[in-house]
Amino acid sequence: MNPTRRSMMCAAAAAVCGLGTAGVYVAAAPAEANEKVIKITAKRFEFIPGHVTVKKGVPVVFEFVTEDVFMGFNLPDFNVRSDIVPGKTARLRLVPDKTGTFVFLCDVFCGSGHEEMNGKLTVVA
Amino acid sequence: MAIELSRRQFVQLAGISGMGVVFASALPGMAHAAGKEDFYFVQMSDTHWGFQGPPNPDAKGTLRKAVTSVNALEYEPDFIVFTGDLTHTTDDPVERRKRMAEFRDIVKDLKVKTLRFMPGEHDASLDYGKAFREFFGDTHYTFDHKGVHFIALDNVSDPRAMLGDEQLAWLAADLKQQKTDAPIVVLTHRPLFDLVPQWDWATRDGAKAIELLLAYQNVTVFYGHIHQEHHHMTGHIAHHAAKGLMFPLPAPGSQPNRTPLPWNPAEPYKGLGFRSVDANDDAKAFAITEYPVITKA
Numbered sequence: 166m167n168p169t170r171r172s173m174m175c176a177a178a179a180a181v182c183g184l185g186t187a188g189v190y191v192a193a194a195p196a197e198a199n200e201k202v203i204k205i206t207a208k209r210f211e212f213i214p215g216h217v218t219v220k221k222g223v224p225v226v227f228e229f230v231t232e233d234v235f236m237g238f239n240l241p242d243f244n245v246r247s248d249i250v251p252g253k254t255a256r257l258r259l260v261p262d263k264t265g266t267f268v269f270l271c272d273v274f275c276g277s278g279h280e281e282m283n284g285k286l287t288v289v290a
Numbered sequence: 291m292a293i294e295l296s297r298r299q300f301v302q303l304a305g306i307s308g309m310g311v312v313f314a315s316a317l318p319g320m321a322h323a324a325g326k327e328d329f330y331f332v333q334m335s336d337t338h339w340g341f342q343g344p345p346n347p348d349a350k351g352t353l354r355k356a357v358t359s360v361n362a363l364e365y366e367p368d369f370i371v372f373t374g375d376l377t378h379t380t381d382d383p384v385e386r387r388k389r390m391a392e393f394r395d396i397v398k399d400l401k402v403k404t405l406r407f408m409p410g411e412h413d414a415s416l417d418y419g420k421a422f423r424e425f426f427g428d429t430h431y432t433f434d435h436k437g438v439h440f441i442a443l444d445n446v447s448d449p450r451a452m453l454g455d456e457q458l459a460w461l462a463a464d465l466k467q468q469k470t471d472a473p474i475v476v477l478t479h480r481p482l483f484d485l486v487p488q489w490d491w492a493t494r495d496g497a498k499a500i501e502l503l504l505a506y507q508n509v510t511v512f513y514g515h516i517h518q519e520h521h522h523m524t525g526h527i528a529h530h531a532a533k534g535l536m537f538p539l540p541a542p543g544s545q546p547n548r549t550p551l552p553w554n555p556a557e558p559y560k561g562l563g564f565r566s567v568d569a570n571d572d573a574k575a576f577a578i579t580e581y582p583v584i585t586k587a
Binding site for chain 1: 378381411416446488494
């Protein structure tokens with residue numbers, strides 16, 4: 166890792182909260198060339214796409230934007246989340262360490278449909 | 291010959307007759323402490339004034355019916371606390387204030403000396419609590435009542451469902467003034483613990499508050515948000531969720547989404563209600579009694 170990239174990773178830690186479960190690595194740095202990027206758009210009150218499939222053990226970088234208000238992306242089963250601030254791209258790197266289908270949700274109250282704003286992440290072997 | 295019952299005797303009899311009394315929360319510090327008096331308060335929650343939809347075809351009447359039922363209680367409570375989501379959310383600041391004004395007009399008919407209010411995310415998360423403060427005052431505060439220290443925490447004015455470092459420091463400073471065996475009641479809207487993070491039934495930094503509170507021997511938490519009765523322990527701290535007064539929600543984690551339970555015409559208002567909380571001076575416990583919306587025909 167070169168110094169520039171390391172400094173970017175440190176800065177990212179303030180913007181993105183990853184609580185460091187085993188096999189999970191998160192940061193807000195741009196994706197490496199060999200990493201799969203999954204773009205997710207948040208808008209009241211849905212994520213687009215609302216269902217994402219990834220492979221266990223294969224690193225992915227989620228890139229989030231919001232079309233309207235301040236949102237959040239929370240994947241409780243992997244103990245990771247990110248704020249999604251209008252006008253900025255938020256990034257969350259994940260190495261899924263277990264298979265199954267897991268709920269992700271908006272965890273920043275955004276209005277009358279907030280409670281229904283969620284999606285699914287399926288991790289296959 | 292007429293028999294006059296004390297509030298405590300009334301609750302004990304109610305428990306025998308199946309009114310739903312739960313002797314749930316240990317408050318051992320209260321048992322024989324000098325100067326302590328028994329008292330009770332009423333918790334009402336999640337009234338969601340302004341909501342419209344099939345989950346409650348009597349959306350405009352339910353709160354008024356609950357007010358009537360509270361006023362019909364045998365003894366006047368010492369105070370009534372509303373633990374958040376007084377109003378249903380709206381993007382329109384004018385409509386938000388209209389709903390708060392209407393809510394305030396309805397609950398002013400409650401026969402009680404003291405009303406206390408707390409915000410829920412529907413009241414406060416879209417404007418960081420601005421409208422709530424205009425109508426109801428501070429979003430977090432403390433008060434003492436007959437030997438019990440009450441702490442109302444705000445985990446909703448930050449839309450990220452956080453208490454925040456400033457409020458946590460305020461809580462720590464307040465707790466430092468209390469003896470470790472002081473009876474303490476914490477009031478919140480969201481659960482302080484991770485009940486179901488997949489449903490956003492949590493407070494992101496709630497564990498920090500619980501860590502502070504665990505140093506005290508007699509802490510009980512009453513909260514709302516989940517629209518149903520629920521009891522949970524974190525260490526020696528009991529957390530009691532209250533029913534709502536607009537629509538019930540499913541049991542924690544029981545289905546993929548936390549959508550309101552459908553209205554059942556055969557059992558109108560089922561799952562809705564309010565509770566009384568008795569702090570007895572010799573029972574070493576809070577007695578929680580759950581009431582339906584309509585208590586008298």
